[in-house]
Amino acid sequence: MPKSVTLKDVAAKVGVTSAAASMALAGHERISERTRAAVKQAAAELGYVPSSAGRALRSQRADAVALIVPNSSTHVFGHLYFMHVLTGMSTAANAHDAQVIVSTNADTSSGGVAYERVMRSRTADGAIVTSAAIDDDHVQGLVASGLPVVLIGNYPHLADAVSVGIDDVTATVRLVDHLVTEHARRRLLHVTGTLDHQTGIDRRDGFLRAAAAHGIDDASVIEGDLSEDSGAAAIEQLLRERTDDRPDAIVFANDDMAVGGLRVLRRAGIRVPEDVSVVGFDDFGLARVTTPGITTVRVPAEEMGRIATERLFELVDGRRTGDGHTELPVDVVLRGSCGCDDDPSHPAP
Amino acid sequence: MPKSVTLKDVAAKVGVTSAAASMALAGHERISERTRAAVKQAAAELGYVPSSAGRALRSQRADAVALIVPNSSTHVFGHLYFMHVLTGMSTAANAHDAQVIVSTNADTSSGGVAYERVMRSRTADGAIVTSAAIDDDHVQGLVASGLPVVLIGNYPHLADAVSVGIDDVTATVRLVDHLVTEHARRRLLHVTGTLDHQTGIDRRDGFLRAAAAHGIDDASVIEGDLSEDSGAAAIEQLLRERTDDRPDAIVFANDDMAVGGLRVLRRAGIRVPEDVSVVGFDDFGLARVTTPGITTVRVPAEEMGRIATERLFELVDGRRTGDGHTELPVDVVLRGSCGCDDDPSHPAP
DNA sequence: CTGAAAGCGCTTACAG
DNA sequence: CTGAAAGCGCTTACAG
Numbered sequence: 233m234p235k236s237v238t239l240k241d242v243a244a245k246v247g248v249t250s251a252a253a254s255m256a257l258a259g260h261e262r263i264s265e266r267t268r269a270a271v272k273q274a275a276a277e278l279g280y281v282p283s284s285a286g287r288a289l290r291s292q293r294a295d296a297v298a299l300i301v302p303n304s305s306t307h308v309f310g311h312l313y314f315m316h317v318l319t320g321m322s323t324a325a326n327a328h329d330a331q332v333i334v335s336t337n338a339d340t341s342s343g344g345v346a347y348e349r350v351m352r353s354r355t356a357d358g359a360i361v362t363s364a365a366i367d368d369d370h371v372q373g374l375v376a377s378g379l380p381v382v383l384i385g386n387y388p389h390l391a392d393a394v395s396v397g398i399d400d401v402t403a404t405v406r407l408v409d410h411l412v413t414e415h416a417r418r419r420l421l422h423v424t425g426t427l428d429h430q431t432g433i434d435r436r437d438g439f440l441r442a443a444a445a446h447g448i449d450d451a452s453v454i455e456g457d458l459s460e461d462s463g464a465a466a467i468e469q470l471l472r473e474r475t476d477d478r479p480d481a482i483v484f485a486n487d488d489m490a491v492g493g494l495r496v497l498r499r500a501g502i503r504v505p506e507d508v509s510v511v512g513f514d515d516f517g518l519a520r521v522t523t524p525g526i527t528t529v530r531v532p533a534e535e536m537g538r539i540a541t542e543r544l545f546e547l548v549d550g551r552r553t554g555d556g557h558t559e560l561p562v563d564v565v566l567r568g569s570c571g572c573d574d575d576p577s578h579p580a581p
Numbered sequence: 582m583p584k585s586v587t588l589k590d591v592a593a594k595v596g597v598t599s600a601a602a603s604m605a606l607a608g609h610e611r612i613s614e615r616t617r618a619a620v621k622q623a624a625a626e627l628g629y630v631p632s633s634a635g636r637a638l639r640s641q642r643a644d645a646v647a648l649i650v651p652n653s654s655t656h657v658f659g660h661l662y663f664m665h666v667l668t669g670m671s672t673a674a675n676a677h678d679a680q681v682i683v684s685t686n687a688d689t690s691s692g693g694v695a696y697e698r699v700m701r702s703r704t705a706d707g708a709i710v711t712s713a714a715i716d717d718d719h720v721q722g723l724v725a726s727g728l729p730v731v732l733i734g735n736y737p738h739l740a741d742a743v744s745v746g747i748d749d750v751t752a753t754v755r756l757v758d759h760l761v762t763e764h765a766r767r768r769l770l771h772v773t774g775t776l777d778h779q780t781g782i783d784r785r786d787g788f789l790r791a792a793a794a795h796g797i798d799d800a801s802v803i804e805g806d807l808s809e810d811s812g813a814a815a816i817e818q819l820l821r822e823r824t825d826d827r828p829d830a831i832v833f834a835n836d837d838m839a840v841g842g843l844r845v846l847r848r849a850g851i852r853v854p855e856d857v858s859v860v861g862f863d864d865f866g867l868a869r870v871t872t873p874g875i876t877t878v879r880v881p882a883e884e885m886g887r888i889a890t891e892r893l894f895e896l897v898d899g900r901r902t903g904d905g906h907t908e909l910p911v912d913v914v915l916r917g918s919c920g921c922d923d924d925p926s927h928p929a930p
Numbered sequence: 931c932t933g934a935a936a937g938c939g940c941t942t943a944c945a946g
Numbered sequence: 947c948t949g950a951a952a953g954c955g956c957t958t959a960c961a962g
Contacts, residue, residue, distance in 0.1 A: 236641075236703060238955060249934065254957055262931075284704040285637035286955030289938045292585075294634065296682075296704075312866075315664050322685045331704055333645075334681045336671045354585060355633040355645075355680055491870050498872070517661075521840050523847070523872040587939060598950065603941055611947070635939030638954045 237280045245274040288354075296331040297321065297544055298356035299537075300347055302364050311488075312516035313533050317362060317384065320537025328545050330357070347371075351379050358544045360384060360537070365428045380547040382540045386430045386557070394547060396540040396558045400431050403529045403562050404438030405445075407483055407511050410527075410564065412446045415571040417481035417509050420451040423466040423493065425458045425485035432458075435485045435513065452479065456489050463489025467496040480508055481570075487512035487519040490526050494569070505571040515565055524568025532560050586627045594623040637703075645680040646670065646893055647705035648886075649696055651713050660837075661865035662882050666711060666733065669886025677894050679706070696720075700728050707893045709733060709886070714777045729896040731889045735779045735906070743896060745889040745907045749780050752878045752911050753787030754794075756832055756860050759876075759913065761795045764920040766830035766858050769800040772815040772842065774807045774834035781807075784834045784862065801828065805838050812838025816845040829857055830919075836861035836868040839875050843918070854920040864914055873917025881909050 243253035248267060256263045256271035263271075274280075288294045299321055301314065318334070325332045335350045347370045350356050358380030364371040366389065374381050375393045383395040411417040422439040425432035436453060443451035454469060456462040463484055470478065484490040490512035497504055504510050504524060512519055512528040519526035539558055546552035568574030592602035597616060605612045605620035612620075623629075637643045648670055650663065667683070674681045684699045696719045699705055707729030713720045715738065723730050724742045732744040760766040771788040774781035785802060792800035803818060805811040812833055819827065833839035839861035846853055853859050853873060861868055861877040868875035888907055895901035917923030 236955090239957095240955080250955080251934065251957070252932085254955095258957085281702045283638070283955050284702045285634050285643065286938095287957085288634035289632070289638050289940090289954090290956045290958085292938070312661060312664070315661070318683060322683065326685065331699070332683045334667060334671065334683055336675065350680070353630045353633040517867070518870055521867055522870055585939090588941095589939080599939080600941070600950070601948085603939095607941085632939050635954095636941085638938090638956090639940045639942085641954070 236283065237278045238283070239280070241278055242271060242275045242280050245278065246270045292354075293548075294331075294354055294357050295329060296333055296356045297325055297541060297548075298333040298335050298350045298359040300350065300359050300361045301334070301336045302361070302368060302370075312518075313514070313531075314362075316516060316533035317360070317537035317540075320534040320539070321360060321541045323534075324538045324541035324545070330545075335359075347374055351377075357548045358382070360540050360544060363429065365426075366430055366433075367428065380544055382544045382547065384536050384540050386434065388430070392555045394543050394552075394556055396536050396543065396560065398531060398536075398560050398562050400434035401438035401441070403513070403564070404435045404483065405442040406564050407513075407527075407529065408439055408442035408446070410566075411481045411483070411509055411511065411570060412442075412448075415481070415505075415509055418446070418448055419477070419480045420448060420483065421470065421479035421481070422451065422453045422483045423456045423463060423485060423489055424453060425456065425489075427455065432485060439483050456485065458486050458488060460488045460492035463492030464496045465492075467493040471496070471500055478508070482508060482510050484510065484512045487514045487516065487526055487528055490528075490569070491518055491522060494522060494526075504569055509571050510569040512569075519565070519567065522569075525574050527567045527570035527572065528565050530563045530565050532562065535560060585632065586629045587632070588629070590627055591620060591624045591629050594627065595619045641703075642897075643680075643703055643706050644678060645682050645705045646674055646890060646897075647682040647684050647699045647708040649699065649708050649710045650683070650685045651710070651717060651719075661867075662863070662880075663711075665865060665882035666709070666886035666889075669883040669888070670709060670890045672883075673887045673890035673894070679894075684708075696723055700726075706897045707731070709889050709893060712778065714775075715779055715782075716777065729893055731893045731896065733885050733889050735783065737779070741904045743892050743901075743905055745885050745892065745909065747880060747885075747909050747911050749783035750787035750790070752862070752913070753784045753832065754791040755913050756862075756876075756878060757788055757791035757795070759915075760830045760832070760858055760860065760919060761791075761797075764830070764854075764858055767795070767797055768826065768828045769797060769830050769832065770819065770828035771800065771802045771832045772805040772812060772834060772838055773802060774805065774838075776804065781834060788832050805834065807835050807837060809837045809841035812841030813845045814841075816842040820845070820849055827857070831857060831859050833859065833861045836863045836865065836875055836877055839877075839918070840867055840871060843871060843875075853918055858920050859918040861918075868914070868916065871918075874923050876916045876919035876921065877914050879912045879914050881911065884909060 239250045239253050243250040252263060253271050256268045257275060299318060321332050333356050351359060351374060360382050361371055362384035375390055383393050384397060386397045387393055387395055420443050422436060424436045427433055440451060454466040456466050482493060484493055490510055494504060494510060502508060512526045515528045515530040519528045566572040588599040588602050592599040601612060602620050605617045606624060648667060670681050682705050700708060700723060709731050710720055711733035724739055732742050733746060735746045736742055736744055769792050771785060773785045776782055789800060803815040805815050831842060833842055839859055843853060843859060851857060861875045864877045864879040868877045915921040
């Protein structure tokens with residue numbers, strides 16, 4: 233049982249009131265230097281640490297920010313993406329002496345419970361929401377309520393929200409440009425992400441727009457759900473339904489699906505990149521490790537988490553009004569799966 | 582600005598005191614059923630959610646548990662391992678209506694700040710500590726202080742700690758047994774993990790013990806640090822220093838290093854598994870995705886996180902005394918890198 | 931200038 | 947049985 237050392241204990245040891253001790257620790261002018269030093273020493277000796285509950289109640293501030301993850305399914309939660317976002321959040325939160333809370337819905341049925349509880353119980357001063365579906369009412373509600381919220385991603389229908397994201401359309405256009413220009417691919421297939429998320433729509437639109445710009449009007453699209461299995465299923469469907477005139481380039485909306493697709497292609501004896509180019513999206517770790525490595529777009533998830541959290545503190549501190557979108561640049565990472573040389577250098581130790 | 586709805590607001594709406602409203606919401610007998618219903622309805626209408634600070638201050642309980650990650654380096658933090666542990670923690674914490682706090686040291690120099698602050702500020706009722714080094718004084722201090730702490734891993738020198746882990750020695754023995762018995766490998770190399778962590782020592786000891794049991798007395802060992810690069814560096818060293826009598830089986834202390842090693846072997850034109858068998862440890866995601874897939878030990882990280890958190894709540898609630906180790910079973914997962922058939926089935930959707 | 935009360939939101943132990 | 951005070955730990959606004 234931790235006998236919590238309270239401010240009163242520190243004060244008693246020095247012989248002042250707890251109010252005085254509080255001011256002394258805060259370095260307040262009105263406390264004599266002598267007393268300040270004595271209080272600080274007593275606090276150190278007793279191992280005093282302010283009670284977060286007491287401080288929070290008094291200051292109406294939790295000194296904590298929450299990461300809200302809409303669906304807690306292992307599929308989504310297991311994603312390296314969240315680890316990167318969380319790392320970025322931690323960096324920013326540490327700089328502000330704030331805690332990071334991770335909030336998940338236990339099951340999908342419980343809907344917005346994680347949202348509501350974290351926010352209104354004032355357990356956190358604000359929240360980062362990522363991977364929210366376009367029609368997720370809870371996000372709408374949160375943003376509309378005026379609570380400090382920063383979204384990661386693009387939410388064109390929530391114009392007055394603060395958000396941080398990348399340009400999925402342009403990034404996908406660059407992938408397609410590369411396939412057409414550098415590798416002379418023209419029979420294009422796109423396996424989409426979840427189309428109830430803006431990223432899914434944007435990457436598909438980028439694909440279609442780029443194909444059209446190159447005068448390719450028979451580009452095809454299969455719907456996926458970002459899981460490795462759905463990537464595999466899409467390619468199985470392709471091989472089953474189209475025995476000739478198969479694509480010579482496949483643009484997967486993320487690396488997980490590309491991994492599943494590569495597996496099916498390999499089993500079918502179709503060579504990558506000789507017979508078909510493959511590209512993915514994300515570069516959170518998988519794409520570097522497959523054979524061949526997957527050409528992809530590197531999404532700066534950690535930086536997104538960090539910047540989103542900085543924006544959130546600006547909001548919480550009232551240093552910023554409640555709108556504005558920050559767009560981060562992305563890089564296309566060329567590896568073997570598109571037909572480029574697989575990066576022969578190995579990362580410096 | 583979130584105009585927090587307080588218990589007083591709810592009480593005022595119904596015309597009772599906030600004390601009465603509190604009891605009504607708690608379903609206390611002494612409040613008439615009629616009033617109870619009225620209060621509950623008012624609370625719902627106003628969107629009342631209890632203030633976590635008020636409740637925490639009063640009840641001396643934060644209803645939160647912390648995951649303490651000793652070194653925040655991206656290398657460690659980025660690991661899928663933590664995501665799995667965090668998922669398990671969330672499951673258990675949700676069941677107890679508690680929040681999950683992730684606490685990291687901003688930089689390695691700041692030592693035990695994350696430990697001390699989280700715990701003594703009573704921001705969390707207890708903590709899970711994972712991946713702590715053997716000589717980490719902070720862990721010792723935490724455990725000794727009597728605060729509720731559950732460790733993930735094996736800490737033989739902290740006999741009175743509550744911990745959850747696997748048997749790394751036996752698991753590694755099983756890997757070696759497989760290589761020797763099924764694939765007739767006898768020229769064995771082990772690339773270790775970090776030897777200031779018990780897992781590193783245990784996996785090395787398991788390797789050496791199993792080799793000896795098979796009458797192999799020239800098994801060799803190279804020290805690694807669990808990073809992909811150190812796996813690559815170990816194999817580069819091997820190829821440089823030993824031009825003949827090279828190993829026919831390499832046991833990496835984790836999958837990340839095995840990935841780095843596979844890359845170097847492939848560039849050197851050495852075939853896996855024909856020329857050399859490779860096995861790893863962890864199975865957090867990478868091992869399934871390489872070509873060939875990596876034979877490995879599946880560490881039940883999510884379950885470890887879940888069970889550790891359940892133990893922690895037992896400790897916090899006083900339902901358990903402060904010692905005892907829970908050992909979880911592990912499975913060896915056979916894939917192509919050891920010489921077994923690469924799993925031809927693909928996971929059911 | 932300094933001492934000590936008030937009050938953040940909550941719930942339980944006490945007084946009536 | 948029920949009303950309302952007390953107090954968790956903190957810090958600021960107020961009284962002296």
